[in-house]
Amino acid sequence: MPAPETAPPLAAEVDAATRSLDRSLRRLHLTRTDRRAVVADVRADLLEAATQRVPPEALLGPDVDAFAREAVASGGYVAQPRDSARSVVAGLLGLGVGLALGFWLVFWVAWPFFTSRFDLVGHHPEAGLTVAVSGLTLAALLGAVVTLAVALRGRPAAGATLVRVVPMLVLVSVGVVGVGVPLLGAEVAWPVSDEVVVATAALVLVLLVTAPVVAARRWALAASAARGSTSTATA
Known part of the structure; x- marks a missing residue:
């Protein structure tokens, strides 16, 4: 019998979403350490959702910049000015x-x-x-x-x-x-x-x-x- 069809991992979509999130965090002048921490947490959530066939857009929403600002605020991170x-x-x-x-x-x-x-x-x-x-x-x-x-x-x-x-x-x-x-x-x-x-x-x-x-x-x-x-x- 052929193997049952499994849910697609949506790996490409997750990678694209995390790259977009990282760019948004850069524009917020978050430090590299904090930026990596936020991206790692969100990526883990996206990968878990992908196993249920939930696309990244469902978690991040249509505005990645707004999601990034909310993640920074909720995580207590402090944006560092590049001045x-x-x-x-x-x-x-x-x-x-x-x-x-x-x-x-x-x-x-x-x-x-x-x-x-x-x-x-x-x-x-x-x-x-x-x-x-x-x-x-x-x-x-x-x-x-x-x-x-x-x-x-x-x-x-x-x-x-x-x-x-x-x-x-x-x-x-x-x-x-x-x-x-x-x-x-x-x-x-x-x-x-x-x-x-x-x-x-x-x-x-x-x-x-x-x-x-x-x-x-x-x-x-x-x-x-x-x-x-x-x-x-x-x-």
Whole structure:
């Protein structure tokens, strides 16, 4: 006798539905770990339903995005904003504003004050360079931190981002002062034009700000997501 016909597994439909769900969860900015957990749970339900010839559409409904939002809300997951670009733009904007203000403070306020009391050019050239570079670096650092704090106000893990980014930027500032003062004092004859030197220095400065801001933001969001997942699992 021929074997009795069995219910089709609907494996292809289940795979397509879970891929669609994963794309919806990506658009909700769910972390990879949380996204995999949601997809695994839903996939298990879809496979179980498929054994009863129930198609995925019957469980997910016509709007997969709405199902994804409901799954995130009911599971207590927290969507993580992808705002690294926003953070970088804010940091660089603050860097520019800080440099402009720092230039004014250093050369119109601090420099006249110190030169009226010390011969920074004749007897203490290294001290003069240190004052100038340190003042500009400090102003740029403060500008970047302040604008970043304003840009992240009210967003997830804003405080944690600042806690992480400040030490990174401080290390960058120390490195800039430590490298910049000797280079300027040595009056190195660069084999390229002054414009190329300035452009290269500006690009390096942008990278030195961008890298810590992106790293701190992603680190803070990942730590926040991990704490949220632990709290959800404990509850």
